[in-house]
Structures are given as C-alpha cells and as structure tokens.
Amino acid sequence: MTAPARPRTSEQLIRAEEPVLAHNYHPLPVVVARAEGSWVEDVEGNRYLDMLAGYSALNFGHRHPALVEAAHRQLDRLTLTSRAFHNDRLAEFAERLAELTGMDMVLPMNTGAEAVESGIKVARKWAYDVKGVPEGRATIVVAAENFHGRTTTIVGFSTDETARAGFGPFTPGFKVVPYNDLAALEAAVDDTTAAVLLEPIQGEAGVIVPDDGYLAGVRELTRRAGCLFVADEIQSGLGRTGRTLAVEHEGVVPDVLLLGKALGGGIVPVSAVVARREVLGVLRPGEHGSTFGGNPLAAAVGTAVVELLETGGFQRRAAELGVLLREGLTDLIGRGVTGFRARGLWAGVDVDPALGTGREISERLMREGVLVKDTHGSTIRLAPPLTITAEELRSALGALEKVLG
Structure with missing residues (x-):
C-alpha cells in the first residue's frame, strides 16, 4: 500500500x-x-x-454562522438551474435587495467586473432607447485612478498602466476626468453622455474619500444633463463605511448601483446591478444573461446577507x-x-x-x-x-x- x-x-x-x-x-x-x-x-x-x-x-x-447555515441549507435542496428556468429563491433575493437599496429592479450577476460590464451595457442601451443618443455614439465618463475590474473593456479606461499595458486594443466610448473635480466632469458631459460611472470612494487608489459635496454635485450635474449616475459600490457598499451605501453619507440616490463582494458573504461570488425601473427595464430577453447569475445558492446566501444588513x-x-x-x-x-x-x-x-x-x-x-x-x-x-x-x-x-x- x-x-x-x-x-x-x-x-x-x-x-x-x-x-x-x-x-x-x-x-x-x-x-x-x-x-x-x-x-x-x-x-x-x-x-x-x-x-x-x-x-x-x-x-x-x-x-459567519447565519451565512454558512443558509448555504448548507440550500446545498441540500438546489444549487443551479441556469436562468432557463425560474428558481424558488430568486424572487425574495431581488425583492429584499431592492428594498434595502431603495431601488426598483435587480439584475443578478456573479463577479464585480460582471456587474460593471452589465452596468455599462444597461447605460448604453438606456441612452439609445430612452435618451435618444444616435446608435454607436454613447459615451460614459469615468474618473482617473479608478478601479472597476479587470476585463478588457474596464482596463481600457483605467489610468493604471500595470492594468492596461499589453491588453489593447481597447473599447472606445469612455472619457476620463480627474476624480473629485466637478468642473472637469461638467466639461466632459455632453449630449452623447449615457452615464457618469464613479466609485463613491476609490478603493484601489488608496481609499480616496472625495470632498464633501462632490457626490451631491455629481448627482445634480447628471440630473441636469439628462444622463445616469452609476455608483460602483462593490467595495464601499453593504456596511463598510458605516452606512449601507457610501453615497448615503451625502444623501445621494444614484440611478444605478453596482454591488458585489460582500453580497456573497465570503461564500459564493454574487454581484448585482440595482436600478430604477426605467433604466433596467430597457433589457429584453436574449440581450444579456449569465448561466450562474441569480443561481439558487447565490440567491440564498445573498438573501441572508441582506437580512444581516436590514437590522442596521x-x-x-x-x-x-x-x-x-x-x-x-x-x-x-x-x-x-x-x-x-x-x-x-x-x-x-x-x-x-x-x-x-x-x-x-x-x-x-x-x-x-x-x-x-x-x-x-x-x-x-x-x-x-x-x-x-x-x-x-x-x-x-x-x-x-x-x-x-
């Protein structure tokens, strides 16, 4: 032997x-x-x-005992159906996450980068279907020193050369402006702007907290310009900063929230795009999807995470x-x-x-x-x-x- x-x-x-x-x-x-x-x-x-x-x-x-218990319980019942069928855990997850964030609809995904990519697609679709931007001309304004993920589209609008170098050609349609600079942001926004995509606090850059009033200024600017404010709360959200969402420190409600990381409770990858109905409602069957997005195991753990946060x-x-x-x-x-x-x-x-x-x-x-x-x-x-x-x-x-x- x-x-x-x-x-x-x-x-x-x-x-x-x-x-x-x-x-x-x-x-x-x-x-x-x-x-x-x-x-x-x-x-x-x-x-x-x-x-x-x-x-x-x-x-x-x-x-965390409540999260491990939720995962164990679901493992004994059902783990994956794909979105070809409904599952009995997804409705409650979406309902409670929408209520926690004060939004209307949820698009479940897996990783943070998927949530960002999905948010970009939704913003562009909204720009063409609702705002009336000519097809193929939608732009998204982002901030320098950002970190939104590692896919080729995302690193294409990064200013970190370590993340970018050797991975081009990159997806067009993005404008980069300095973070925490409302004047620069206003100068970059025009009739083609679908969205402004920002981290309320820049994590990878070194936990850069913007000046008081910056996020409120972004909200007002995007409202006047008729474009979306997309807040990437993947690192900053779900309790990290002392509020459910970092934007709450300025009483700001974006049009779109990108969530991930803590949403999976450290057990499974769970992310989501959470938005107003008129924004996420632009998606139709076949236009976007994910085999594992919204799977029963993820929905069960995500619901348990929301339940922990509902207590405050x-x-x-x-x-x-x-x-x-x-x-x-x-x-x-x-x-x-x-x-x-x-x-x-x-x-x-x-x-x-x-x-x-x-x-x-x-x-x-x-x-x-x-x-x-x-x-x-x-x-x-x-x-x-x-x-x-x-x-x-x-x-x-x-x-x-x-x-x-």
Whole structure:
C-alpha cells in the first residue's frame, strides 16, 4: 500500500504553485488553511488577524454562522438551474435587495467586473432607447485612478498602466476626468453622455474619500444633463463605511448601483446591478444573461446577507469602530504615518517611504500576526471584517505602531 501523502508546509505549497499557476498575483507568503470571524490560520497553525477581509468581500467575517447555515441549507435542496428556468429563491433575493437599496429592479450577476460590464451595457442601451443618443455614439465618463475590474473593456479606461499595458486594443466610448473635480466632469458631459460611472470612494487608489459635496454635485450635474449616475459600490457598499451605501453619507440616490463582494458573504461570488425601473427595464430577453447569475445558492446566501444588513447593526458597528480606527491612525501621524483617509472601517494609510514600501510594511505586519494589503507606493489598506472587536482593532493598530517604530 502507498503511504498517505504527508501534509505540505507553507513553503512547499507556495513552491508548488509556481510552475502551475498564472503569475497574475503576488500574494504575501502565508498559506491560509482555516478561518473564523476575524482570524485566519495557516497550515502550520499560526493565527493572523485579517485586516483586509477579502477587499470587503468578507464584511461579515469568515464563516459567519447565519451565512454558512443558509448555504448548507440550500446545498441540500438546489444549487443551479441556469436562468432557463425560474428558481424558488430568486424572487425574495431581488425583492429584499431592492428594498434595502431603495431601488426598483435587480439584475443578478456573479463577479464585480460582471456587474460593471452589465452596468455599462444597461447605460448604453438606456441612452439609445430612452435618451435618444444616435446608435454607436454613447459615451460614459469615468474618473482617473479608478478601479472597476479587470476585463478588457474596464482596463481600457483605467489610468493604471500595470492594468492596461499589453491588453489593447481597447473599447472606445469612455472619457476620463480627474476624480473629485466637478468642473472637469461638467466639461466632459455632453449630449452623447449615457452615464457618469464613479466609485463613491476609490478603493484601489488608496481609499480616496472625495470632498464633501462632490457626490451631491455629481448627482445634480447628471440630473441636469439628462444622463445616469452609476455608483460602483462593490467595495464601499453593504456596511463598510458605516452606512449601507457610501453615497448615503451625502444623501445621494444614484440611478444605478453596482454591488458585489460582500453580497456573497465570503461564500459564493454574487454581484448585482440595482436600478430604477426605467433604466433596467430597457433589457429584453436574449440581450444579456449569465448561466450562474441569480443561481439558487447565490440567491440564498445573498438573501441572508441582506437580512444581516436590514437590522442596521453592522452599519452602526462600522461607524462606531471607525472612530476608534481614525483615532488610532491619528496618533501615528508623524510617527511613521504621513497621512491617511478613512471612512467607517476602511482606511488608506500612507507610510513614510523611508520606512519601506507598502509591500515591505505588509510583510512586517504579517510577521506580527496581522494581514493587510499594500497598494501604490508606501500606502497600505485596512478593511477589517465588520465583526472585529475593539480589542482586536487596537491590537492591529498596536502592531502597526510596532513595525513603524
């Protein structure tokens, strides 16, 4: 008999990936095997506090009991029908998500990039069918330093050369303007504009929070110009900033919301375009679809996510603990931190470049048992699960203070 294979170490598993996995990521050298709540454990049994939460996909922590239960329950009944047939979970998911967001209709998809691509298609269709833009001339205005996904259309209007280089030719029809600049936006909008597509807070750029009044100004500008305001809340939405949606901080209601990440509860990929009826109502059978979009398992988990958010407890928790996060980061200004931007439980932290790159700071934090992710230059991002305790958050801030000291 062949002896059972011995479990491989972290080092062996990382080395085994090298020849067989595409090198499109540069992960920290930690191999996660188990997780619960705000904590993950590697194959050797070392524990780490997760201060990234899957880029907000794990807003409710790892393996939240209500979400795991919903998934288990559905796994025993039905997982996939395709949209060739109805399923008994989709109506409730769409009803409750529409009610939570104050919208009318839902287009269920899988990944965030699919939601963005779907939103682009819907905006263009609306421009031709409702606004009356001549066929083939619809444009969409986007912001510099944006991050909306990795498909060829999306990277075509990115200003990040790492994301763009080598992937052209790109889809036409997009205008790029500086973020947080209403005058530039107004100058770019014309009769061909189908939509303005923005992140209410730019995540990948370093958690860039716009000036007060910017989002309200975008809403008013798009209303006057007769075009759509499409808000990409894939990272910023569903409790992350202390509100259900980041646009709520300015009392803004966009025409279209793009949701993802946390909508799947860290269990399955779930995304959605949520919009007013006159916008999503332009789609007809055969014009758009997804085999897995709105599948019963995704709908069951998504409904459980909406149920958690309907209480308002996670939003309040993010707001309250966000105060602690801001206070802790403020104390580090001039002590290794040169600046930060934060809203709720989400922060971009600029570290003195003399102390290391964002990657180097992330590696040092990893050795202290805290997981974060760098972005450009010497900036790191903090986005812990909304289930994190005050004690755990203070511990993470203490680890940051230590590695900067």
